[in-house]
Amino acid sequence: MKLTYMIAASLTVAATTASAQDFPERPINLIAPFNAGGGTDLLLRGLAPHFAEAIGSDVFVSNMAGGSGTVAASALQGQRADGYQLAYMSVTVSTIQPQIKNVPYGLDSWTPICSIAASPTLLFVTNDSPFQSMEDVVAAVKEEPGKYVFGSSGPGAITHLTMVAAFAGLEIIDDMKHLPFQGSGPAIKELTAGNIQFFGDTEILMNRGDFRPLMVFSDERLENFPDVPTATEVGIEAPLNELYLWGGLFAPAGLDPEVTATLESACEAAVASDGFGAFAANSGTVIKYRGAEEFDAFYRAQYESNAALIEAAGL
């Protein structure tokens, strides 16, 4: 027993005294806070080989699902910041959930490494819907308050906030009903079946059905939908006018700046690689790279502006 203890102690000492220049000297774990086979998980699995090549060490993806991603984030928050464990966190996990749930992490719990993807959300209806523009929607809702229903993939999800941003921004939310589902799939089914009239998600999800966008929460119109107005054009004011489903890699707070820099440059190389580019094109991922410093500023700004949305959603 004593022997193993001594070996263990020496190993621990060796691990802590190793300088940041030797990083990485063992495999790096990318944590997907959702189930294996989900969108986030597959994105990480697409990134992992290129990340491994760039950093010169093994990289594996593990899953820790539950609580809309908060379980993984809460667990990682308590870990030592050694750079061997990074989580891919989305806008909801990092900026929305900590403001609506009593989770053990918050604004200052992280060292942002890099952002990888970002897609604006759209508000859409079925192709045979009578609504051609948001003006039609506002007029119809005012005509028959309490009749129209919007869906979401769950309370506090990006789909919910999209709906809240739209209808609170147009000041008709009190005359509408919210029907939450467990995930986007069932919500899309009820949109097709007609039990809900409005839903909001990213472009790739909208393409899963016969749907038609009415507006986009982006700073400019989308390439594929040049006729669809932005929320700002429809008359929705900041901070409700732009909404992106973004995500990036985070390490626990207090990571050695040298290690951060190593991870950041590996992330940049991986995101810029041809292999990941092809993967993104295939899977409809919109790449949006930001370096550690820029991402940190962006993340903090988002944390603040999403507070307004949460307030409007009554969460």
Add this chain to the structure above:
Amino acid sequence: MLSSLPEAIGILLSLEGLLVLVLGTVLGIVLGAMPGIGSTVAVAIVLPFTLTMSQAPAILLLLAVYAGSVYGGSIAAILINTPGTPQSAATCLDGYPMAQRGEAGLALGWATVASVIGGLVSAVVLIFAAPQLAAFALEFGPIETFALILLGMTCIVSVSTGSVVKGLMAGMIGIFLSTVGGDPILGEMRFTFGNWQLFAGFNLLAVVIGVFALSEVFMRASAPLSRVSELVAFSGIVLPSRAMWKGRLRNLSKSVVIGNLIGVLPGTGAATAAFISYAEGRRSSPNGAGFGKGEPDGIVSSEAANNAVTGGALVPTMALGIPGDAITAVMLATLTLHGITPGPKLVDDNPTLIAAIFAGFFVINLLLLPLGMLLSRVAAPILRVREAFMMTAIVILCAVGIYFVRGNPFDLLVMGGAGVVGFLLRRQGFPMAPLVIGMVLGPTLELTLRQGLILTDGNFLAFFTGHPIALVLAIAALLALGLPVLRALLRRNAA
């Protein structure tokens, strides 16, 4: 799509196609048969490999592993009373008593034949009637689903071996466990008492493995040590003879239909189908009285239905782009990764791929029979190890399996707690299957009830006045609860 069938069969008969189908099915059966390791882990293991494969083989590998592991799960359920998935919990009810009687081989034979037939029929239905079934799925809104789940809940009475009061109570405990964590409508936290680990609730599989597999280990630890070296007498699958099928075909076909229809509805799943089919079998089969004591019809009901679900679940996935369960969600994500957008146009845009998937599903079910028989012969010696080794291995394997379900060590703790509670309750004659039904159906029951109340502005009666399907299902639920009671009363009066 039918015109692309020849080309699709060409893909299946290529070397890669065949290899993927056979290896995937074998791997699925082997992993599924290990206590504690279920479909989730099996799929997680092969997922990284599918990323480097081309479209059709990638999806076929996932399907083969999934179908194989569901079938493998019933092997563990029958032989050692440790279902790896909720859907094989219904198989335990009659499979394990048969195994204890020394008919383990025959019990597995029934399970195999029923699974294969359920799967084959659902594959044929899938190839010929997917668009029509998809339209049927759209008829099921929240209110119809609520009525269906209500009907499913009445199964608790049928699977309550022993005391009905205790069965219902176990059902309530199961439903309660499912309400822990985030509220589905408002997102507020319930019964978490400030513990963030509970924000995600109790994991279903951790509880199922705890109350079945782990508590089984404790039950055996509390009984006198077995002196014989064999756990169960088993030397391979014994197929039921034609004479044994007499009077059982109606039950089989009914179970296949139930499995197909429920599989088509997104968000209900294989466990629901298995239990509803089991309850219906118990009610209508001529052998109904023997259910729960080792009646082959019980195995047939649950196995035929839960395998037919696999095919059924592919309907909304492929025809509407809406995943029917967790595993079809993985398939959709894999398709997306290969540049294919799931949705209503999927079948029209990729007829060959879809035909290959559907035909591949047919072939996988054909493979289950020979591969199952072969593997059971190989595995039979493993069951001859001493109880001590088997029980220790079960605990260790369950830990591995539950860890990989969500990657969360907290789920292991839940499994341990569920094992002890399950052990104490089982000693008092509480059946565990109702607890599983409650936990499986509870979340959907609450969600659809409250969604319905939102849609009808809080008018519960409007659930049934404006929704004929819901009305029919609710009446069926009332009859399922009321008829046995009524019949018992009449009998007492007559006597």
Add this chain to the structure above:
Amino acid sequence: MHRIANERVIVQLALLIAAAALYASTYGQSFSASDLAQSPMFFPRIILMLWMGLNVISLAQAVTEGGGGGPIASWTRIGAVIVAALIYTNVIGSEGFFIPSVLFALISLPAFGIRNPILVVLFAVAVPGALVLLFNHSLGMPLPTSRFTYLF
């Protein structure tokens, strides 16, 4: 003999107390929903009430009737297995998979009657070792590792 203080009554009572405590706790929290049906506690309260009702019937049956709870062959054995399993499932997260698995097998195998120390040690090291080799080092989906090394 012990009409009240026996295992079946105690288990039933414990369940009833748990349900009542949980039911009471639903009134301690405040929720934002004004509508009764949309209160997060609406559904759980119904379920808990049904649980308590059934529990009372079941408790009455337990007091009046016998049955339930077969004899325990050896308290040492069942005690050792339960305690070992509970500790085992608790510490995997922090101490890794391999070491706790070995220790668990070292307790569980003798408890189930294996007396040959060589067999016990062989099994206790080989089974978890094989799993660690498989998952951590060939499949790239690692089980939890100990605080000493990332290898197991």
